[in-house]
Amino acid sequence: MAGSGQLPGVRNAVALLHRLAASPRPLTAGALSRALSIPRSSTYLLLQVLEDEGLVRRMPEEHAYTLGLGAFEIGSAYLRHASLEHLARPLLARLARRVGETAQLGVLHGNETIYLLKETPPHPTALITEVGIRLPAHLTASGRSMLSVLPFKQVLAYFAAPGSFPRLTGSGPSTARELHQLLREDAARGWAIERGAVTDGISCIAAAVRDGAGYPVASVVVSFPSGRHESHLDTIASDVVAAAAELAHRLGAP
Secondary structure, eight states: OTTOSSOHHHHHHHHHHHHHHHOSSOBOHHHHHHHHTOOHHHHHHHHHHHHHTTSEEEETTTTEEEEOHHHHHHHHHHHHHHTHHHHHHHHHHHHHHHHTSEEEEEEEETTEEEEEEEEOOSSOOOOSOOTTOEEETTTSHHHHHHHTTSOHHHHHHHTOSTTOOOOSSSOSOOSHHHHHHHHHHHHHHTSEEEESSSSTTEEEEEEEEEOTTSOEEEEEEEEEETTTTGGGHHHHHHHHHHHHHHHHHHTTOO
């Protein structure tokens, strides 16, 4: 526990990260100090180091802290190298066969979506979202499905820099307000859909894969020509949501 062992500073830093990871909202230094029985002065020093390393992000408006992009990158790297791709591949292959369209796995990297896996039916639709491609998260169904389950203040931190809302085809959100409205709709629906924001004539439906704490670790997405499945989008969405839930279960989420 915090403060024990030969390296109390390291243990305390790890304890802070675990506490932030378990919290659905940012925590103040005082709350962290009380919860972990770490002196307040030591807590501030540790948080400063963790912030400098990108593992913690300070939310100035709330005078509180949350996990930073560095922590997400470490977690994503573990999942990619350990079990995420291995566990997801058969689910994506089954989903691609079921709906007859391309199925992919994406992860969130700040304000970008990175695609890790791709499974195709016998006659796939041509896409630009190949494995390894990075795309603006606010334009992709994959990215929005993951952003929609995060606190919006955290989302705003990802899109704080000037020029954070590029467009590829002339459609898609171009402001934080527009993105917020779309994410609210995605969250209420339980899945995200985009039509032509990345590739003209191509639509995508995606659902987030959540870990045990509800944090989005990946997304499952199906892509298809716009208009092809308009009469049964809900059926495709149900299949995508089911695949995401199954992957979450295989990763250990309840």
